[in-house]
Amino acid sequence: MAEPTTDTPLIAARGISKSFAGVEVLRDVDLDLQRGEIHALLGENGAGKSTFAKILAGVHRPTRGTVALNGEVVDINSPITAQKLGVTLIHQEPISFPDLTVAENLVLGRTVGAPLARVHWAQMTREARQLMDLLGVRIDVTRPMRGLSIADQQMVEIARALASDSRLIIMDEPTAPLTPKEVDTLFGIARRLRGEGRTIVFISHRLEEVRSLCDRVTIFRDGNRVATDTIANLSDGDIIRLMIGRPLREYMKKHGTTIGEVALKIEHLSKPGLFTDISFDVRKGEIVGLGGLIGAGRTDVARAIFGVAPASSGTITVNGKAVVVTSPSQAIDLGLAFVPEDRAIAGIFRTLPVEQNISAAVPRRIAPGGIIRRKVEKALAAESVRRLRIRLASMRQPIGELSGGNQQKSILARWLLTDPSVLILDEPTRGIDIGVKAEFYDMIGELAASGRAILLISSELPELLALCDRVLVMSEGRLTANIARADASQESIMQAAVPRSTVAA
Amino acid sequence: MLKRTLLAGMAALGLAVAFSSGALAAHDFKIVYIGKNTGNPYFDSITGGFKDACAKIGCQFEFVAPATAEATSQIPLIDAQVQKGVNVIAIAPNSPDAMNQALDAARAKGILVLAVNGDLVGNESHRDANILPVDFTKTGPNQVELMGSMIGYKGDIAILSATTEAPDQNTWIAAMKDTLAKDPKYKDMKLVATVYGDDQPEKSTTEMEGLLSNYPNLVGVIAPTTVGVAAAAQVVQQRGIADKVHVTGLGLPSEMKDFIKDGTVKAFQLWSPYNEGWLAAYFADGVLNKTIDNKVGTKFDVPTLGTITIGDKNVMNTQAELTTFDASNIDNFNF
Amino acid sequence: MNAVKSILLRREIGIFAAIVVFCAIVGIANPRFLTTDNFRVILLLMPLVMVAAMGEMLVIIARHVDLSVGSTLGFSAMMTALMFKLAPGIPWYLGFGVAIGIGAVLGLINGAMIIAFRLPAIIVTLGTLYLYRGLTFIASDARQIDRQFIPGPLKAMSANSPTYALPWIVIIAVAVVLITYWFANHSRLGRQVYAIGSNPAAAPLRGIPVTAVTLAVFSISGALAGLAGIMYASRWAFVNPSNTGWGFEFQVIAAVVIGGVSINGGVGSVLGVVLGVLLLSCVSAALPLLGIAGTVQSAIYGLVIIIALVIDQTVRERGILALASARSARP
Amino acid sequence: MTTEPIAPTANALDAAPARPLWQVIFIRPVMLTVLLLILEPIVASVFWPQSLDLQYILSTFTLTAPLALMALVLTLVIIAGEIDLSPASSMALTACVFAAVQQAGVPFPLAVLICVVLGLVLGLFNAFLVVFLRLPSLIATIGTLTFYRGLAQVLAGDNSIKLPEWYMGLNLVTILGIPVPDLIVLVAAILLALLLGATIFGRQVFQIGTNEIAARHAGIRTRSIKTTLFATLGVVSALAGMMFVSQLGTVRYDLGLGGELQMVLMAMLGGTYIFGGRGSILGTFLAGWLLSIMTNAMNTASWLPATQFCLLGVLLIVSIIITNFIYSRTQR
Numbered sequence A: 001m002a003e004p005t006t007d008t009p010l011i012a013a014r015g016i017s018k019s020f021a022g023v024e025v026l027r028d029v030d031l032d033l034q035r036g037e038i039h040a041l042l043g044e045n046g047a048g049k050s051t052f053a054k055i056l057a058g059v060h061r062p063t064r065g066t067v068a069l070n071g072e073v074v075d076i077n078s079p080i081t082a083q084k085l086g087v088t089l090i091h092q093e094p095i096s097f098p099d100l101t102v103a104e105n106l107v108l109g110r111t112v113g114a115p116l117a118r119v120h121w122a123q124m125t126r127e128a129r130q131l132m133d134l135l136g137v138r139i140d141v142t143r144p145m146r147g148l149s150i151a152d153q154q155m156v157e158i159a160r161a162l163a164s165d166s167r168l169i170i171m172d173e174p175t176a177p178l179t180p181k182e183v184d185t186l187f188g189i190a191r192r193l194r195g196e197g198r199t200i201v202f203i204s205h206r207l208e209e210v211r212s213l214c215d216r217v218t219i220f221r222d223g224n225r226v227a228t229d230t231i232a233n234l235s236d237g238d239i240i241r242l243m244i245g246r247p248l249r250e251y252m253k254k255h256g257t258t259i260g261e262v263a264l265k266i267e268h269l270s271k272p273g274l275f276t277d278i279s280f281d282v283r284k285g286e287i288v289g290l291g292g293l294i295g296a297g298r299t300d301v302a303r304a305i306f307g308v309a310p311a312s313s314g315t316i317t318v319n320g321k322a323v324v325v326t327s328p329s330q331a332i333d334l335g336l337a338f339v340p341e342d343r344a345i346a347g348i349f350r351t352l353p354v355e356q357n358i359s360a361a362v363p364r365r366i367a368p369g370g371i372i373r374r375k376v377e378k379a380l381a382a383e384s385v386r387r388l389r390i391r392l393a394s395m396r397q398p399i400g401e402l403s404g405g406n407q408q409k410s411i412l413a414r415w416l417l418t419d420p421s422v423l424i425l426d427e428p429t430r431g432i433d434i435g436v437k438a439e440f441y442d443m444i445g446e447l448a449a450s451g452r453a454i455l456l457i458s459s460e461l462p463e464l465l466a467l468c469d470r471v472l473v474m475s476e477g478r479l480t481a482n483i484a485r486a487d488a489s490q491e492s493i494m495q496a497a498v499p500r501s502t503v504a505a
Numbered sequence B: 001m002l003k004r005t006l007l008a009g010m011a012a013l014g015l016a017v018a019f020s021s022g023a024l025a026a027h028d029f030k031i032v033y034i035g036k037n038t039g040n041p042y043f044d045s046i047t048g049g050f051k052d053a054c055a056k057i058g059c060q061f062e063f064v065a066p067a068t069a070e071a072t073s074q075i076p077l078i079d080a081q082v083q084k085g086v087n088v089i090a091i092a093p094n095s096p097d098a099m100n101q102a103l104d105a106a107r108a109k110g111i112l113v114l115a116v117n118g119d120l121v122g123n124e125s126h127r128d129a130n131i132l133p134v135d136f137t138k139t140g141p142n143q144v145e146l147m148g149s150m151i152g153y154k155g156d157i158a159i160l161s162a163t164t165e166a167p168d169q170n171t172w173i174a175a176m177k178d179t180l181a182k183d184p185k186y187k188d189m190k191l192v193a194t195v196y197g198d199d200q201p202e203k204s205t206t207e208m209e210g211l212l213s214n215y216p217n218l219v220g221v222i223a224p225t226t227v228g229v230a231a232a233a234q235v236v237q238q239r240g241i242a243d244k245v246h247v248t249g250l251g252l253p254s255e256m257k258d259f260i261k262d263g264t265v266k267a268f269q270l271w272s273p274y275n276e277g278w279l280a281a282y283f284a285d286g287v288l289n290k291t292i293d294n295k296v297g298t299k300f301d302v303p304t305l306g307t308i309t310i311g312d313k314n315v316m317n318t319q320a321e322l323t324t325f326d327a328s329n330i331d332n333f334n335f
Numbered sequence C: 001m002n003a004v005k006s007i008l009l010r011r012e013i014g015i016f017a018a019i020v021v022f023c024a025i026v027g028i029a030n031p032r033f034l035t036t037d038n039f040r041v042i043l044l045l046m047p048l049v050m051v052a053a054m055g056e057m058l059v060i061i062a063r064h065v066d067l068s069v070g071s072t073l074g075f076s077a078m079m080t081a082l083m084f085k086l087a088p089g090i091p092w093y094l095g096f097g098v099a100i101g102i103g104a105v106l107g108l109i110n111g112a113m114i115i116a117f118r119l120p121a122i123i124v125t126l127g128t129l130y131l132y133r134g135l136t137f138i139a140s141d142a143r144q145i146d147r148q149f150i151p152g153p154l155k156a157m158s159a160n161s162p163t164y165a166l167p168w169i170v171i172i173a174v175a176v177v178l179i180t181y182w183f184a185n186h187s188r189l190g191r192q193v194y195a196i197g198s199n200p201a202a203a204p205l206r207g208i209p210v211t212a213v214t215l216a217v218f219s220i221s222g223a224l225a226g227l228a229g230i231m232y233a234s235r236w237a238f239v240n241p242s243n244t245g246w247g248f249e250f251q252v253i254a255a256v257v258i259g260g261v262s263i264n265g266g267v268g269s270v271l272g273v274v275l276g277v278l279l280l281s282c283v284s285a286a287l288p289l290l291g292i293a294g295t296v297q298s299a300i301y302g303l304v305i306i307i308a309l310v311i312d313q314t315v316r317e318r319g320i321l322a323l324a325s326a327r328s329a330r331p
Numbered sequence D: 001m002t003t004e005p006i007a008p009t010a011n012a013l014d015a016a017p018a019r020p021l022w023q024v025i026f027i028r029p030v031m032l033t034v035l036l037l038i039l040e041p042i043v044a045s046v047f048w049p050q051s052l053d054l055q056y057i058l059s060t061f062t063l064t065a066p067l068a069l070m071a072l073v074l075t076l077v078i079i080a081g082e083i084d085l086s087p088a089s090s091m092a093l094t095a096c097v098f099a100a101v102q103q104a105g106v107p108f109p110l111a112v113l114i115c116v117v118l119g120l121v122l123g124l125f126n127a128f129l130v131v132f133l134r135l136p137s138l139i140a141t142i143g144t145l146t147f148y149r150g151l152a153q154v155l156a157g158d159n160s161i162k163l164p165e166w167y168m169g170l171n172l173v174t175i176l177g178i179p180v181p182d183l184i185v186l187v188a189a190i191l192l193a194l195l196l197g198a199t200i201f202g203r204q205v206f207q208i209g210t211n212e213i214a215a216r217h218a219g220i221r222t223r224s225i226k227t228t229l230f231a232t233l234g235v236v237s238a239l240a241g242m243m244f245v246s247q248l249g250t251v252r253y254d255l256g257l258g259g260e261l262q263m264v265l266m267a268m269l270g271g272t273y274i275f276g277g278r279g280s281i282l283g284t285f286l287a288g289w290l291l292s293i294m295t296n297a298m299n300t301a302s303w304l305p306a307t308q309f310c311l312l313g314v315l316l317i318v319s320i321i322i323t324n325f326i327y328s329r330t331q332r
Helices: A049-056 A079-084 A102-107 A121-135 A150-163 A180-195 A207-213 A236-244 A298-306 A328-333 A343-347 A354-358 A374-387 A404-417 A434-449 A461-467 A490-497 A500-504 B002-022 B041-057 B075-084 B100-108 B136-151 B167-182 B201-214 B226-239 B253-261 B273-288 C003-029 C036-061 C069-086 C094-117 C121-139 C152-156 C168-186 C188-198 C210-236 C248-258 C270-289 C294-325 D021-026 D030-047 D054-079 D087-103 D108-132 D137-156 D180-198 D200-210 D212-217 D222-248 D259-269 D281-300 D305-330
Strands: A011-020 A023-033 A038-042 A064-069 A072-074 A087-090 A168-172 A199-203 A216-221 A224-230 A262-271 A275-283 A287-292 A313-318 A321-323 A336-339 A422-426 A453-457 A470-475 A478-484 B030-034 B060-064 B088-091 B112-116 B129-134 B155-161 B189-196 B218-223 B246-249 B267-270 B299-302 B306-309 B315-320 B323-326
Touching (some): A023 A049, A023 A064, A038 A049, A038 A180, A038 A207, A038 A236, A049 A168, A079 A087, A102 A121, A150 A180, A180 A199, A180 A207, A262 A453, A275 A298, A275 A453, A275 A470, A287 A298, A287 A434, A287 A461, A287 A490, A298 A328, A298 A336, A298 A422, A298 A453, A328 A336, A336 A404, A343 A404, A343 D212, A354 A374, A354 A404, A374 A404, A434 A461, A453 A461, A461 A490, A470 A490, B030 B041, B030 B075, B030 B273, B041 B060, B075 D054, B075 D281, B088 B100, B088 B273, B100 B112, B112 B273, B129 B136, B136 B155, B136 B167, B136 B189, B136 B246, B136 B267, B155 B201, B155 B226, B167 B189, B189 B201, B201 B218, B201 B226, B201 C036, B201 C210, B201 C270, B201 C294, B218 B226, B226 B253, B246 B267, B253 B267, B253 B323, B273 B299, B273 B315, B306 B315, C003 C294, C036 C069, C036 C188, C036 C210, C036 C248, C069 C094, C069 C121, C069 C210, C069 C248, C094 C121, C094 C210, C094 D305, C121 D259, C121 D305, C152 C210, C168 C188, C168 C270, C188 C210, C248 C270, C248 C294, C248 D137, C270 C294, C294 D108, C294 D137, D030 D281, D054 D087, D054 D180, D054 D200, D054 D222, D054 D259, D054 D281, D087 D108, D087 D137, D087 D259, D108 D137, D108 D222, D180 D222, D180 D281, D200 D212, D200 D222, D212 D222, D259 D281, D259 D305, D281 D305
Parallel strands (some): A023 A224, A038 A216, A087 A168, A168 A199, A287 A470, A336 A422, A422 A453, B030 B060, B030 B088, B088 B112, B112 B129, B129 B315, B218 B246
Antiparallel strands (some): A011 A023, A011 A064, A064 A072, A216 A224, A262 A275, A313 A321, B267 B323
């Protein structure tokens, strides 16, 4: 390849567009990445930054547009090619091979070596140890990955990226599960790599991190690149405005609601390895937020309450009567509803008609005596579609053909049909576009206003701050804070979210 | 009640077809032989007999067989042949009874049904006649005598048979036991075990190995089944104990040649499967043309075989004796 | 320290214990079971299953399964035998090349269809189980190839006459085991097989050439089945279109699963599979000595497969819990 | 089928346009079977006209009927995202027991009861392995496939067990000229089609097969439904066995040996999606007839049975490929 001159950027992306299932998630993104810079990608969930990163790493291929490396247009058609070109991606959720040792996970997939080349265990282990020492992590590299904490898996992930001497390292929210100490080490290394003239793309939600580490920021919104500038030139206000288009509060108006008696009461709920001694309550008409870092155990608590994965000890009280929930069907009968975090996995029946997706949780209403009454079902579904303004071409088209936002609306519709008294929403606005988000916030408000108790799990601090009457915070499986709306702030929540064990350290 | 409707139906059909079959041109009839399963070398030579006979007689012959010897596997083939309107179905039954209904249906259509090599033991009423290679009552004694001659009428012997069910094998084994018990000539020969190799080479081999370890003083093994005798011979050959343990039984020359040549097996016996086919074809021709009255006691002549007598239960055999194969004559046979 | 390894180790010790206990019981019932004589019998029962099981092990570790090994064995054996019959002059050792080659091709076809159309291996190989069997019939015109067409030296390879310390086919099996051990534990490709089975979704993101590895694994499985095919010709000195390799896949899968190879992929060791094969061979060698009819054999195989599956599941679940609770050291 | 849009017609970002009606109707895997069902007679009429006699077709289908009966229920199991390879074996086992106990003098009604209960037990054991121990059903039922037939062999050895004379010949009883076994399959098909299409149970079977986790979250009792399906298949295998032995008048452990392939084949040919969530009873029903008719043709043509093996194997793979292809195209 031509000898790169210093002024040609390492990466020059031009007109990158990407659509999934006919839904466009990236639109004509142009972006230059210079050698030896740490470049932050900011934006709300679903703004397209992760998709862009994955395109650079060869995980996705762009629908349109080109990527030039050192001024040469390259086709990054697979992760293998990406590695050959010196591009490494640290995934948001660390991926690993649970049955293989940590050391193996570090070297696996290195593109060097013939298929029958010998694996030098001793040498491999030695190198692995060195890397771990470098990162200041104490992990026995000869143990299998299975059972490592998310944080440790993330560190292995980072170590892997360092081991492969890549020219471009993309870190997709690497710090989410890390302790401040680990974050410092990571940043130290990142700076050193920059010193070596390597380029780092850093994706994060935490502005302070971005400020302390990055040289330049690019902000995505709604699949578009809305701004690229040196960090110094942008105030936090600017950044947030750029991220969400308009200042948050505007449309997140809180409906004045009267808060009634306790609808859901949790006492000393525990499940070994996931969460311990969780106690809180949610009142009628109240929106209680549940914040924390990824892997803090928030979703596990929700799953336990709803009976998907029942807790091993502790009591649950619904509308005043103590219950033992062992299955979702039972939870539904008790008047609970749960909109799960991952729509595709736990929510929709992708290939089935929208109407069947909406009516899924109310068999008795659509099929008294076991025989399905098509008219009743149609009516219910049509009503929901109208009420939640679900936009579709036909009630009978597979829900998979709908946009993320409308899929999520359909799931919400499913639960509203059960007329729940307690509604648990797990990251309800993840990966849906900004306009629909606004609608969701309004709906959640209305639901509370109609006297339902709502438990809102969210990683988006602004969301929690704007919507919730109270914010609970979990960290490493424990409840670490219960903050009233008045005292809730991004800082107070983060403070509680960061693992205790390490604050001392 | 059910049965009655069935019978009535068959009677009607029977009449109808009786005429047509009566009206068919002298020797130009279709005969099909349904073997136990494909890939079974034994049937190649029976088929040979059918072919040659039909060539002489002028009838058309076809051989079909299912892929596996599973009990019901021959039924669709029978149905299909009936549907094609063959005149004679000769079959080596995979089960003594599973085919009854299909065969009845065939006979109701005026088709002549012959069991060739192996009979529908206990269900003789479902076929017109049974053609066997030899007089099976003699097989047992002949085998014992051959064994005796090899081991000097002295020592422990065992039997390695096919499946526990196989009707012919069982008649022979019974006869062997009987002979050993009654005839003083064999008083020093002791039958210590009878095992079954399911006509699977692997199983037969492990059973043979089992015999050898269980009965150290074993001097002879009779395997009245082609698969078994080959397996037994191979074990003896590989252990190099041919001088100590003598193997004989009913085998195919093509499979046993090597063992005879290297002395692993001194001699074994078999009838001529070829003649079975030959006889069956001529018998069928005779019956269809009313020259043979298919009744017990009827005598008729068949080229090269001489006079054949229809015995009890319409069973007949080629009137030949078992052939004994040894180094002197093995090369003259190619089946 | 290394929990998964130790679990597996415990697992292998378990199988070994099972073998010892079994042999002891049978030995008491019939002392002749413990003679060197009978040891040879067991030894000669193992090679074919052993060789094929090594291939099946890799396939299952990669979170697939190959039901067509029996038919692959049959087809390659038949083609080799046909070659010997039609071209008697041909050097006998060429048979190995032919059998292995044909096997590899059949395996490759399995892999190709699984990859190309993203089909579950079990259905594809269920189809080819019948397809390859059918081709065997057609190729041989449904005729058995008799022993006089099998070259003498080839037959001699499985002769266990006292003049041989160990029959050749046993030595071949041992060699295959050793090579497989090296391949699975010390070759790059081998480790990639484990990786794919351990987390198929992550494999491509890690730059593991999933397609190539999968094709390789199925080709190896096929090739080894082919090798087992010519070993069959050597052992039984005939090849029959319907008998040869019929139902063989159940023995092989049984051996592998008993050996502690996880059907959920990623876990499994050569040692375990070797013990699995040994256990099965002891069982089938014991039956005649105990005067038990051969008809119980398939029932025993089926039962053993189920038990092994259940153990595998429970052991793994307990193992994961143990690991999950054993959190790694943090500063 | 398609209702007029309720919401203002969606733009690209909200939802892809619905598929045109003709596609919904015609572009579906079962069409492969229909096509073959139309083609076969045409081809046969040229080469093997004898195979086209209606009486012959009806009477030979009685041999396929037991497998077809089980295949119909198997279809539900596959739609629910599982599979069961053991029914043919449990049919053999239950049938052997059925005959054995009657020979031992057990009165007929009791024998039927024993047989059905045994079938239920065998089905529940599969459910235990798959639903509660969470073993992959493909492998688990390969185990029970071997085990159940093995038990039959232990019970009956190589001997065939006779049934009472009067019990024989169900296939010779005809209603409107159609043999009873064929009618049984027809009726079963209609009932199951209704169950699958018109009841909430059928709906939930589809939902489980499409996305089990989502189904569980939606309060659908996935485990009990799957257990029901396996149990039903067990019972039906017992019934199929009783039907089959009435035609044979005798039973041996190898009854329906290798039938699992044909059953899976019927389901696949009928357009049931191997990964669950899609499929139809009609498809399996038609595929059953198609197989029977094709086998007839090949038998009357005296084709080497091996060629039939090849055809079955190829058909299986081809039908899956086509099914997968169509579904991957019609679902976005």
